[in-house]
Amino acid sequence: MSALDTDRYHIFGVCTPKDYCLFVDYVIDEIKNHESSLLQRIQETPDPALRVWRESTALQGTDIFEIECVKDRETAQEAVEFWRAYFHSLGETIIEAGHLCDRLD
Structure with missing residues (x-):
């Protein structure tokens, strides 16, 4: 079994108590082990919505x-869209940005 067959896709959100805006995306890496790398990716991305x-x-x-x-990329992409729509339906402001990256390291 290859490494890609065992990868898990972690759907995550980033939301600050200051503005309650929400960014939802996915990565393969465990979120809890890579928070600083994830924040660095957000800081470095050229995506206009995230930059603002x-x-x-x-x-x-x-x-x-x-x-x-989730277990595969297609399901991860669908999950991101679902969660963005779900949180939007609850009245959250969603950051409509592109996918950051698959891996954080």
Whole structure:
């Protein structure tokens, strides 16, 4: 079995208590072990929506939470869309940004 066959895709959210804006995406790496790498990726991404958000919001590791874990990329992409729509239906402001990366290291 290859390493890719055992990968799990972690769906996560990033939300600050200051503005309650929410970014939802996925990565293969365990979120709890890579919070600083994830924050660094958000800081470095050229995505316009994330750039505007990060310039007005100081992100911390405590702002990251895992939502669920799925077994393949297609399911992860569908899950991100589902959770964005779900949180939006609850009245959350969703950061509509592209996918950051698959791996954090």
